[in-house]
Amino acid sequence: MSDEELDLDDIERRMKGALEALKSEFAGLRTGRASTSLLDPVTVDVYGANMPINQVGTVGVPEPRMLSVQVWDKANVSAVEKAIRNAGLGLNPMLDGQLVRIPIPELNEERRRELAKVAAKYAEQARIAVRNVRRDGLDQLKKMEKDKAISEDDHKIYADEVQSLTDRHVSEIDKALETKDKEIMQV
Known part of the structure; x- marks a missing residue:
C-alpha cells in the first residue's frame, strides 16, 4: 500500500448522511400521530x-x-x-x-396510500445517494489502480468493502421504509 489510500470512513460517513437525511424526511411525514x-x-x-x-x-x-x-x-x-x-x-x-x-386529524385510506408513495420516493432518493457514493469510491479505486497507487488485488479487496458498505446501508434504508410504511398504514 502506498500513501494514497481509499478513505472508507469517508465513504461510510457519506452513506450514513443519506440515511440520516431520509430519517429526517420521514419524521416530517404526517402519519395521524402527533410528533x-x-x-x-x-x-x-x-x-x-x-x-x-x-x-x-x-x-x-x-x-x-x-x-x-x-x-x-x-x-x-x-x-x-x-x-x-x-x-x-x-x-x-x-x-x-x-x-x-x-x-391531528385522522388520515383516510387514500391519503395513507399517497404518504406511502412519498415515503417510497424518499427512500429511493436515499438509495440513489448511497449508490452515488459507491460510484465515487469505485471511480477513485480505478484511478488509484491506473496511477499504480494500488495493485489489482487491493482494488478488488477495496471494491468488495465498498460494495458491502453499500449493501448494508441500502438494507437499512429498506428497513426504515418498511417501518414507516407500517406506521403510515396503521389505523
Whole structure:
C-alpha cells in the first residue's frame, strides 16, 4: 500500500448522511400521530424575520393526537397560528390564550396510500445517494489502480468493502421504509 489510500470512513460517513437525511424526511411525514418534528418546517414571521417555530415557542405533544405550541411572546400568537395554517400541512390550529392547540386529524385510506408513495420516493432518493457514493469510491479505486497507487488485488479487496458498505446501508434504508410504511398504514 502506498500513501494514497481509499478513505472508507469517508465513504461510510457519506452513506450514513443519506440515511440520516431520509430519517429526517420521514419524521416530517404526517402519519395521524402527533410528533413535534411535524412542525419543524414551519417558520413564523416575527420581529421582521422568519424564525423556526421552536424559536418562538415551546412545541409539545400533550396527547397522542394533539400538538401544542406555548408561544413565549403574547404578540406573536396570531403569527404562529397563521404560519401553521399556511404551512400546507393540513392542520387547523386553535388559540387558547398564549397556547396554540393543533389537533391531528385522522388520515383516510387514500391519503395513507399517497404518504406511502412519498415515503417510497424518499427512500429511493436515499438509495440513489448511497449508490452515488459507491460510484465515487469505485471511480477513485480505478484511478488509484491506473496511477499504480494500488495493485489489482487491493482494488478488488477495496471494491468488495465498498460494495458491502453499500449493501448494508441500502438494507437499512429498506428497513426504515418498511417501518414507516407500517406506521403510515396503521389505523
